Amino acid sequence: MDLYDQAKKRLLQKGQSLRDFASGSLYYGFHRAKGGWTYREWAPNATAMHLIGDFNGWDRSAHPMTQLEDGDWELFVPGEMPHGSLVKVQVTANGRDFDRIPLYANRVVQDPTTGAFDAVIWAPKRAYRWHDKEFLRKKTTPPLVYECHIGMATEEEGIGSYAQFTKNILPRIQKEGYNTIQLMAIMEHPYYGSFGYQVSNFFAASSKYGTPEELKKLIDTAHSMGITVLLDLIHSHAVRNTSEGINCFDGTEYQFFHAGAKGDHPAWGTKLFDYGKDRVLHFLLSNIRYWMEEYHFDGFRFDGVTSMLYHHHGLGVAFDSYDKYFSMDTDVDAVTYLQLANQLIHEIDPAALTVAEDMSGMPGTALPVRDGGLGFDYRLSMGVPDFWINTLKTQRDEQWDMGRMWYELTTRRPKEKNIGYCESHDQALVGDKTIIFWLADQEMYWHMDKASQSIVIDRAIALHKMIRLVSFSLAGEGYLNFMGNEFGHPEWIDFPREGNNWSYKYARRQWSLADNGLLRYGDLLAFDTAMLGTLSGNRIFGRPAQLCLLDQDRKLLCYQKGNYLFICNFHPTQGQNAQFDLPAAGTYTQVLSTDDVRFGGFDELCGPAPQTATQGENNTLQWVLPPRTAVVLRKKGGR
Secondary structure (H helix, E strand, O other): OHHHHHHHHHHOOOOOOHHHHOOHHHHOEEEEEOOEEEEEEEOOOOOEEEEEEHHHOOOOOOOEOEEOOOOEEEEEEEOOOOOOOEEEEEEEEOOEEEEEOOOOOOOEEEOOOOOOEEEEOOOOOOOOOOOOOOOOOOOOOOOEEEEEEOOOOOOOOOOOOHHHHHHHHHHHHHHHOOOEEEEEOOEEOOOHHHOOOOOOEEEEEOOOOOOHHHHHHHHHHHHHOOOEEEEEEOOOOEOOOOOOOOOOOOOOOOOOEOOHHHHEOOOOOOEOEOOOOHHHHHHHHHHHHHHHHHHOOOEEEEOOHHHHHEOOOOOOOOOOOHHHOOOOOEOHHHHHHHHHHHHHHHHHOOOOEEEEOOOOOOOOOOOOHHHOOOOOOEEEOOHHHHHHHHHHHHOOHHHOOHHHHHHHHHOOOOOOOEEEOOOOHHHHEEOEOOHHHHHHHHHHHOOOEOOOOOHHHHHHHHHHHHHHHHHHHHOOOEEEEEOOHHHOOOOOEOOOOHHHOOOOOOOOOOOHHHHOOOEOHHHHHHHHHHHHHHHOOOOOOOOOEEEEEEEOOOOEEEEEEOOEEEEEEOOOOOOEEEEEEOOOOOEEEEEEEOOOHHHOOOOHHHOOOOOEEEOOOOOEEEEEEOOOEEEEEEEOOOO
């Protein structure tokens, strides 16, 4: 906290806010001026700089820049620089010349023939007109996050567009009941197969999917549907490329990054920011303000927080004691940056949403800065998908540990809110498996049609729903899903690469599998939609979970949240009569069943089992469940 206070005193002039400080995009880069354009850069090691582009015939001597103080450079270009002009900056440093993409370029494109990247003067005559003034995300609304990759959000074997996503996918997301989308791979990245996690140009929305205006329309349309839009923010590292990135922009490796081996991520092959430098803080904080104000993003999911927090980047470390959180291995400069970033975001928009992707479990990550925390609103429950995958990989169904399940789904840092999930894009990538693939494996290719009979698929369908239900209700104060996983998308994600002959076959999502009515994917989609529709608006999140019954031998797990009872029978072969004391007297009615025929079940609950249960003489409840079935009951008169 002392370092945080010192940083604010050092960075902010008297009366200045963090928002005032984070104004880099308003000063640097290209800006219209009276009679022409002003262009500015920060390159402290450069000895000369020249603007080149098709507007001046790529003449390397026509537009020299003037050196100012503190490593800044400036140029006034009289007249017009046409919209769409391609530009670069020639930097002279260390006795040689090299071409670079301007640091604050807001559009970067790749030549389809040569593969080279250029910045673009993006100045359409008509600025995008926003229509989301009335959109306000209530802070009390729990986020139901749909992870999205624009390029993959198409059935075609190619790269999807912002426009296609707006037209085809946003209505689907709204219909399914998700109220938040997390847009991945938006910040410009040269290698499509990096999933957007090797950013080259921090102020440019990826041109792979369309224009800036088309991205703005996507966000504007989402807002009109009541959908919050988060940006997957990559401030943990940057691509090491020099020709199209910020690495060695002024001829030094330490302009933005640590010098030497400290500046190289040993596992990712990327460059690591030096958060102890004020100009690096200025660049990154300005980047945050830019995305919020220029594109109206409602918040961020911060990627790679573990890598930022520790000098060892969390590699090969088991965080099994508090000594490992607060030690010489902690990057206190990164801690300060994350605090500043969260303060800035909530200063710009008090209702903004920030989520930390941290697998270490750093205490205080999702506590306010004023209380000594990092300031995030939520942290991801990253241990939950690990628990599920490990269970499916290593244990037979009859070995599942109900106590361990309860512990993993309910244990988290006090007073810190979590986004719960059972799988995300991480589990869908090549090299891992989604839950449906762990459950069904190759049977998915032969027996997912409704006319087919397969006990493997029956088991997979049943457990897929149960795993989602208990994760949704127990693992956090919000929920997350990667697109397609809700209906058990059958393919892993494999981006075009030399090893697959540059194919897009596995870098797409096939919603038609869930829509055609003949396959069981539609049953899973129907359940996911019903689960969100039944529970999301009914004060499930944020309520404490009260354990009612845990029976390891019979594989029963029953618990209460608010006015809802969750009764789960994980036994693989035996029906069970769940009997337990009611947490509150009243009449309880079934509102959701994983065994509903609409969801690919067998409707056995519609037989002898009662549809309404009332507390008995000893205030107990009984409910009969078939194997691998869960039900949700609601107390009469409750929400």
